[in-house]
Amino acid sequence: MTKTNVYKGKTFKFGDDISTDHIAPGRLFHLRTNLPELAKHVLEDADPNFSKEVQKGDFVVAGNNFGLGSSREHAPTIIKMAGVSAVLAKSFARIFYRNAINVGLPVLICDTDKIDKNDLLEVDLSSGVIKNLTKNTELKFAPLPDAMIKILNDGGLVQHIEKHKGFNLE
Amino acid sequence: MDRPQTLAEKIISSKAGKKVYAGDITLVDVDVTAVQDGTGPLAVQQLEKMNLVKAANPKRTVLFIDHAAPSPQKELSNAHMMLRKFSKETGAQLSEAGEGVCHQRLVETYVNPGDILIGADSHTCTSGALGAFATGMGSTDVSVGIALGKTWFRVPETYRINVTGEFPKHVYAKDLILHLIGLIGADGATYKALEFGGETVDKMSMADRFTLANMAVEAGAKAGLFATDKTTENYLKERGRGEFFKVIKPDEGANYERVIDIDVSNLEPTISKPHTVDNTCTVSEIEGTHVDQVFIGTCTNGRIEDLEIAAKILEGKTRHPDTRLIIVPASKDVYIEALEKGYIETFVKAGAAVMAPGCGPCVGVHQGALGDGEVCLATQNRNFQGRMGNPEGFIYLSSPAVAAATAVAGKITDPRKVI
Numbered sequence: 146m147t148k149t150n151v152y153k154g155k156t157f158k159f160g161d162d163i164s165t166d167h168i169a170p171g172r173l174f175h176l177r178t179n180l181p182e183l184a185k186h187v188l189e190d191a192d193p194n195f196s197k198e199v200q201k202g203d204f205v206v207a208g209n210n211f212g213l214g215s216s217r218e219h220a221p222t223i224i225k226m227a228g229v230s231a232v233l234a235k236s237f238a239r240i241f242y243r244n245a246i247n248v249g250l251p252v253l254i255c256d257t258d259k260i261d262k263n264d265l266l267e268v269d270l271s272s273g274v275i276k277n278l279t280k281n282t283e284l285k286f287a288p289l290p291d292a293m294i295k296i297l298n299d300g301g302l303v304q305h306i307e308k309h310k311g312f313n314l315e
Numbered sequence: 316m317d318r319p320q321t322l323a324e325k326i327i328s329s330k331a332g333k334k335v336y337a338g339d340i341t342l343v344d345v346d347v348t349a350v351q352d353g354t355g356p357l358a359v360q361q362l363e364k365m366n367l368v369k370a371a372n373p374k375r376t377v378l379f380i381d382h383a384a385p386s387p388q389k390e391l392s393n394a395h396m397m398l399r400k401f402s403k404e405t406g407a408q409l410s411e412a413g414e415g416v417c418h419q420r421l422v423e424t425y426v427n428p429g430d431i432l433i434g435a436d437s438h439t440c441t442s443g444a445l446g447a448f449a450t451g452m453g454s455t456d457v458s459v460g461i462a463l464g465k466t467w468f469r470v471p472e473t474y475r476i477n478v479t480g481e482f483p484k485h486v487y488a489k490d491l492i493l494h495l496i497g498l499i500g501a502d503g504a505t506y507k508a509l510e511f512g513g514e515t516v517d518k519m520s521m522a523d524r525f526t527l528a529n530m531a532v533e534a535g536a537k538a539g540l541f542a543t544d545k546t547t548e549n550y551l552k553e554r555g556r557g558e559f560f561k562v563i564k565p566d567e568g569a570n571y572e573r574v575i576d577i578d579v580s581n582l583e584p585t586i587s588k589p590h591t592v593d594n595t596c597t598v599s600e601i602e603g604t605h606v607d608q609v610f611i612g613t614c615t616n617g618r619i620e621d622l623e624i625a626a627k628i629l630e631g632k633t634r635h636p637d638t639r640l641i642i643v644p645a646s647k648d649v650y651i652e653a654l655e656k657g658y659i660e661t662f663v664k665a666g667a668a669v670m671a672p673g674c675g676p677c678v679g680v681h682q683g684a685l686g687d688g689e690v691c692l693a694t695q696n697r698n699f700q701g702r703m704g705n706p707e708g709f710i711y712l713s714s715p716a717v718a719a720a721t722a723v724a725g726k727i728t729d730p731r732k733v734i
């Protein structure tokens with residue numbers, strides 16, 4: 146990853162088991178072909194104010210098993226569209242994790258107990274370091290698998306396939 | 316000699332063209348790809364973006380209109396049009412409104428032992444009961460699979476689930492899987508494959524195996540896998556696909572990250588309480604809870620065997636006046652068989668709203684959305700907050716037997732007490 150992959154922003158904190166139904170509710174199924182509209186409701190069922198308050202560069206910070214549930218890729222897509230630069234969680238559900246990389250949304254596994262709501266963070270994707278500027282502490286996040294780094298570096302799976310005219314992961 | 320392999324390692328190896336083991340990352344050939352009306356339109360858009368509007372294997376690329384079918388509003392009607400158009404352009408198969416839930420249709424018609432199936436729906440793992448490696452992914456991953464006939468996998472570690480003992484009366488595979496998820500947690504098997512086996516599984520019907528495989532993802536698993544046997548072979552024969560039967564089984568001495576033994580002899584009817592699947596208890600702990608709506612159906616428990624259990628309980632009875640009852644056969648074939656067997660008449664006479672095969676109210680798009688504070692008991696696989704169209708609703712999960720008994724009593728009821 147390039148050195149420019151440094152993000153700075155404040156945090157929004159969520160608990161364990163934030164499901165894709167919290168992020169992109171089924172009752173808004175009809176908005177799935179209208180992503181900008183759907184993005185206005187991102188995470189609404191977990192925090193009704195989130196989409197109004199989030200600013201470009203901010204981080205979503207959660208507990209265990211973030212993104213469990215359905216395969217709807219709309220979930221990471223609208224988190225990214227809301228301006229979120231990365232999601233930090235203790236663990237992620239499998240499909241969400243893979244979808245997030247495919248749409249170019251960094252997902253980082255770390256001990257989020259050490260981060261509070263509204264902390265100011267600086268995350269360096271290339272070095273794997275999260276600086277908590279509010280608390281003046283540092284955290285490490287686990288590195289992504291190589292195949293995922295390749296996809297993320299290309300900007301997502303669509304871009305990866307376009308660039309290499311197929312998969313180029315091995 | 317080669318290291319012995321789990322089911323997951325075996326199937327993935329055969330499609331990777333080399334021996335792979337847990338932790339390896341590999342490209343594989345994909346046999347079957349599937350999308351549904353909630354995820355398919357985005358898959359089509361991604362293919363348009365990549366200039367790859369084609370299907371590598373159109374006969375085994377299936378587009379399902381099942382989640383919002385028939386369409387309740389124009390935005391969804393337009394999404395359905397995208398899928399119909401893609402099917403016309405590429406020759407991909409289209410499963411129209413009324414034909415059924417994708418996972419039921421996939422096992423009935425499209426997936427064979429040893430196949431790799433990727434589907435843009437999390438419960439794609441259902442087909443693992445046929446000895447196929449079947450897993451849910453997002454629209455972009457599946458779109459690439461559709462066009463190129465390939466995907467990449469990290470070969471999962473495997474948890475072996477050994478099931479022994481005989482099910483007590485009115486206790487079913489659904490109770491077993493809810494119990495297991497309560498035991499290991501909603502993230503207890505994240506990234507892993509669950510491999511089911513043991514004497515009880517050997518004796519199990521395909522319907523019960525589908526129910527178990529279906530809910531593997533509710534423990535976070537990538538797949539829920541079964542070896543194939545006579546039961547698999549008979550199922551395929553009945554569906555006119557006998558020639559596709561293959562023996563698929565794990566090697567003796569395969570490496571399991573964890574082995575979980577479950578004896579079902581003392582299992583009780585089990586319920587998941589709001590709002591997570593692992594929030595389980597036995598029916599006796601919450602008996603008497605008032606229920607506004609009972610829903611029997613879905614890819615978890617909308618098969619003919621499930622409707623039979625419900626029909627036996629509902630025969631000659633009516634739903635409680637304060638409790639609505641919605642029943643949705645999982646597929647057209649299930650519907651026809653239920654008609655022939657008289658179950659549909661039983662349901663309608665019992666006061667049920669019987670609806671066209673599909674997902675029904677499961678995902679909260681249409682049909683049976685909950686009101687504020689209302690309680691639903693459903694045979695589906697998840698009960699997340701907001702799942703049935705309202706974050707102010709409360710969803711309990713159970714077997715069809717508990718659901719039918721509850722519809723009659725108007726409150727959560729142990730089926731062993733009514734029959």
Ligand code: SF4
Nearest residue numbers: 416613614674677678
């Ligand atoms: S029945 Fe429910 S769980 Fe199954 S595919 Fe449809 S919406 Fe998903």
